[in-house]
Amino acid sequence: MDSATDTVLAEQFDEIEQQHSADTLGMWIFLATEVMFFGGLFAGYAVYRFSFPHVFYAASHHLDVLAGAIDTAVLLCSSLTMAFAVRAVRLGQRWMSILLLGVTAVFGAGFLVIHGFEYHHEWTEHLVPGGSFAFEGADPHRAQMFFWLYFATTGLHSLHVLIGVALMLVLAVLVLLEKITAARFMTVEIAGLYWHFVDVVWVFLFPLYYLAGAR
Template identity: 55%
Template sequence: MSDVHAHPALAHHFDSLEEQKEAATLGMWVFLVTEVLFFGGLFATYAIYRTWYPDAFAAASHELDVTLGTINTAVLITSSLTMALAVHAAQLGQRAKIMVFLALTMALGGVFLGIKSVEYYHKFAEHLIPGPGFQFEKEHIRHAQIFFSLYFVMTGLHALHMIIGFGIMLVMLWWTWRGTITAEYYSPIEISGLYWHFVDIVWIFLFPLLYLIGRHAH
């Protein structure tokens, strides 16, 4: 039980920091499995509807801005790199670098959400928000609403997960600043990295699914 006195981050019900890290990592992986099942259900729903209404979904997909989607993909991939660098800095106990890379990750996430908000605004201006005011080609209007309903649900939930990630990183910044994160105890940064990489991977699937697949069929 010497670790109890060696590091204040050790919870009383663990015998060592290593045991605490293993439990926390397992907990995060279990959580991520539930998230995979959740998003997997949404992906499956989208795939089924796309199979049923390929022409309408291709026409609706054509209304998405591939350029902005591509930029956002590059931004998120870069944020995964900065998050990995934050984890590496934490392993080395480099407090200043941890804070810089976490801040960069948050900044890139902010850029992503900013671009996504521009996309949402364009859809609002073009009357592509599902509901009474929805406007689209008459032959596809009903099924195109299904596409955009799924688009807003999936991208909106993804954005919500990113906002939660911001909150996690703010906590990590605070813990790093006050000295809780050290070369001996960096698992919170590592686990936060797992979450952020998962959020990025979800977008890697969303981007081709919504923006690219079947786009040229219309």
């Protein structure tokens, strides 16, 4: 065992492989909890979409499909840079790692900015449920349900993106300070798992909300 892995190995583990597989399993279990966390909202969506499908169809037209598509593209690209970042850290390419983590963070921030503009647009269109809600359609009361679910789900997702962006910036600084080196690549690998998860959630949200009314 070389000295680099020696300092990385936590005292409760016998071997570095054991530690790595424990770290990975822990993150996967955490992601399972996240699936169940979002699951409550997906269940709500399923129930109400089956209860009043036409309202969901009509309400969905009020979301900007183009903006949603750009969101999707930005997040998919960020997953690519994240995957490269993990590789760069493993290979010990310090500046490349910082660059790729930074680009991932920029993509994440870009997603939040685009989404912020969408929220602003929906606010001015009176699509936020509550007293000022206005919707021209057959069933304006129930249309609020679509938008309530939309804001709650995308809001929770955006919160996850925000945490991810902060995480990427912290990781980039840690790489810069050489607190994270090739021997400690697991930290980045696990953060990567989280980032890909956030990305995958969006891949489900995009069709459920933006494309529900597509012809």
